[in-house]
Amino acid sequence: MMTDLPPRPPRGAGPASTAIPLAVLAALAALAVATVPLAGRADEAAATDAAAATELAPMTVTARRAEEGAKDVPFGLTVVSGDEIEARRLNTIEDVLRATPGVSVNSSGGPNLYNLSIRGVGALYQMSMDDASVVLNIDGTALTPHYSGLGTLDVERVEVLKGPQGTLFGGNGEAGAINITTRRPTRHLEGYLRGEYGQENQRLIEGAVGGALTENLSGRIALRHSGSDLWVDNLRTGDPLSEPTDLAFRGSLLWEDFDGTSVLATAERQQVKALTNLLVLMPYRDPPVNDLTPGLFDDNEKTMERYALEIGHDFQDARLTATTSVARADFTGLVAYDRLIQAATGRGGEYWIVDTSEETVLAQDIRLSSLPDADIFWVAGVNLYHADRSYDTPRNTYGTGSASERDFTTRRYAVYGEATVPVAPRLKLTAGLRQAWEEKTYDATYRGGGTAVTDARDLSDAYTTGRLGLSYAVTPETTIYALASRGYNPGGFSDYSTQPADSVPYKPAVNRSIEAGVKTESADRRFQASAALFFNDVKNNHLLSYDPATYVTNAVNADTRSQGAEIEASWRIGEELTLSGGLTLIDTEIRTNLIGLGAGDVRAGNRVPDVPRWAGRFSVAWIHDLPVRFGNLPQPALNVRADYTHVGARTADPQNSFDLAAYDEIDLHLGVMSGGAEVYLWGDNLLDETRDLYGYFAAPATAYGAPARGRTVGVGMAWQF
Template structure:
């Protein structure tokens, strides 16, 4: 069954052909090395005047409330983690998922595939997402919402990724009861600039990336970015002795900025990302030193995901405010088998002659979004914003065939129409006090049409749902000193009800909406020169009717249920830059997150009140040491720059499932990067997961005795080169 009646929503669909990956790699690396060699010679001739200097500390701003308004994060009454594009590149964080896994207080459940992920912030989030339309964490790309199912795709030419903690439903609508992720990509500028970067490492790891942009005419600027990468899954196929799959990703984006007048600009962007051979990994635990699967060699050959996105942003500045209109259209398609290999089947059934079982999943979505807003000018004494938004989605989620053919196929079509209006302000109450208050009203309309095949029987089902809800927040900030703000925030969130993706019988699709109330008390400190910053918060979140899928591993039947949860905890972040080029930064999070209601007679076991929320550890933390310093000339380099980075991440023990059948072990992850720069060029060596731990990406228990999950990549070492201009 295909998508219904959405081609009229297309606002600039485009087609970018799939180029041969080997040709791209050869061309990019050849160009990169040629330019690098030419520049090295020029640098030797020009001497130390052309040498790179240690950068000064920038002014820290963030666009946490959308639009073009940049604010000091110290003034915002909620916690956040800001990850710059430079940090993303230096740490080798290839996808948004990688960034989130490396952020304490944020947790991800994924199987290594391109289309399945669960997100938690501060322990809040759907226990298991019901559908592609179900998440408690909103993900926004350049001001427009995208599905959280796309976080496995590549970080293409990213300026920053901001993690906004606590309910963000006021400005980001439903699907943000636990927080929001803001992804900002680099835009065209009036200066000629760009970069070329290449990396090569063990386990099939390689990356080729580049971007180029600048003025085209007096009023028009452009930028194009491309990135191609691949890696080997850390799982050996017993039938071949090779990696079970070797995913390959290609991403391209083009942008045009038209400065119509000094007060008006238009930004047009189009991108395409494609991932091939990314499958959902279901691996029998324990993994041992060399995780293995026993599957057909070509099982992932047809797996691919393509996401095409077009956007149009119009900005105009008035004397008293600014207007922003953002329109986006996303077309995404994914197909991949869910495979239970021979080892899993033997463990589950006790039959030594069992064979693998697989079921194909196909999803297709077309989403149009529109946001119109008026807001205060940057630097205004009183921040205010008001706007309207709409979302129209047509999508499908089908199981057209499995190991035994097409006799048990399921076809499901969904539509979602969501409209809302919102407003928020931050205004001074007294000399040292400010008030933040926001409110949003949303209307939600959904339909569901399905056809279930069972043997020779075909059953249809049609349902609809209409809902409206209010989300909002109110907070106070007090300037204790010129360097220290303390704040409190109370928020109400909402995660709409709907129809789950995996229903295989009438009456099993619908689920109720979840509501949340959260409170936060925190402080933010920064020295005037930003050499020392420190933030901390206490938080509490209560979620009623959180979303939980019930899965029966013996029959593969899935149903939707709800359960209440609550989370409380504390987090602390700090960064200190010394005068000698050394920077020490770190953050730590403690979360106590529990299920507070009993849920009986479901899938693979009862869920009891008092069980811990799956995937959420009590303790997680990150520590980073970075060092930049010019060193004495050598090897003909007149003024080389040493650039070193060491990252340590700790993830505590966490439950694998809502039943708390078993725990996923704690792990320690150490990454390093050591670079030597001269002028605009840098050569570096890197190492990731130096302790070589195959920690779990997720885990699950299938009664009576089968444990499975997906192992993370072990130790990988490699080389890289980067040239900027």
């Protein structure tokens, strides 16, 4: 038994009050208001610095499914550029999200299970692959969070949209959306090549090339192959538990005429092998270990594919965009409870389960929108979404006698529209509305005791999401805004039912959200800042209850609340130095008593799992010209980037059984550039702090979780042309 875990709270006892002190909120609000004159001071500083007088290009985003400036978006938004993704070695979408304050990721390290929340809003644990409070959108294709393992191959930018996004992204945008834009073909020859090698056999080679093929046709192709030793060892062999590999490809063709018509065709595929969910007994050993039969995870594999066709045409006052996409995902994964966990919970021998899933999603979106820089922003469209998938458990340690097969379908249809309209000098009104209709079916066969039991159910729903807000231009550089939104996470069926009694549909969740904030940027766009206060009231949030003694799950609902504040800023000082950072304060609370769950009672007043009260980051990027004769290199320059991330303590589960410890992470990039080439050293988690990907409690005093990789260093080289 474990002795250094905190005792489980007594029945009926909730945690101490975590209400945000009004003084803290007032201080953050004052900090937000302070950014207004700060933008003006940044302008004054730039005016006295000739090197800083160069105006930066505006930041254009597609957060509302049409091009506009990031400052004009009337809600919280974090944008991570492709250059920053490469410099920080954020090789998957999960890596990007974990590095974004205000976003929480619950993942056990495998390629298929991701639970995302934004500002403390999200399913307490994901009930199914179709259950998502945060939608992923890649080049117009809507996906669910189990695609969070997608690599950041040749990505232009990642936009993290905070607050309900149901108006433009549908029912799965209850907490927010992740909008991913990949690099499109251009008319000129360009590309890059990057290679890295580091400790624990971390290796990566990646490249892309694109350019004009004919007078009207351009193309681009990108490829990445990566791999590593898993950072958890097998106690029996002393070797890494597995050696995951990742192979990704994307190809695109862009045809354009001279009358505003374009056709973009994209095909991509990613295959991850030998990656596994990590279930490691706490406290972790050094290095962390599992006691398992060698080779159990050799057949783990996930393949993701996407094929998309985007047709666009610019009229005199509007842009037509039609996107048709097909996405497929096939998964086979073995999840294992090793002998250490089994012994700690009073059972003998290892226990493992094999899960398989297949999914095909067909999506069609047709919309009209305003042209970039139009006085009135507007977008309106129709959307169709059809998904067919399975989630099966064909065998476990004891054979195929308790196999389960489950098939699911989702049919979703929607019409939507949003506009931002001037209603007075400096004052704009934003209004958006989406009406959706949804049908789901479920068919299952459960085997056990030599018999087979079937179960079939269906449900239908019609729901409305939207938002209404005002924004006021205090100055040409600074805007304040207030926004009320309604988000929705549809009901459905659990993927993990083991008998018909467990497959009762869970209810839809509704989020009523209020946000107020300020955005500012200097006239030369070298200084940018934003701050916001927010409040979310979620009715019937989704909770997957899991009993570690019986491996049985149940889908239930609980009300939750979150409130907090956030601030982000970046400052380009001269031509060499850039400072950026962000800070979030989030207070969460479960508001429903759930008594008699297999994993233990959930009490009103408990904190929402996986959400730290405080989280923040700070980055310094410095590019400095070296002496002309340095190493006989043409135009040599030193490229230094340091990133500091803080994630505060957060509770591991809805029962608030124990906390995952806070951690601080420092990552470093140190390179020498010459022309379009760079040779660099990299270091990740230089403090070598233990970072938990998740945690779970099993009575009477056992916990297990998934540690992230410790400190590693390596070398790399890159060439852009």
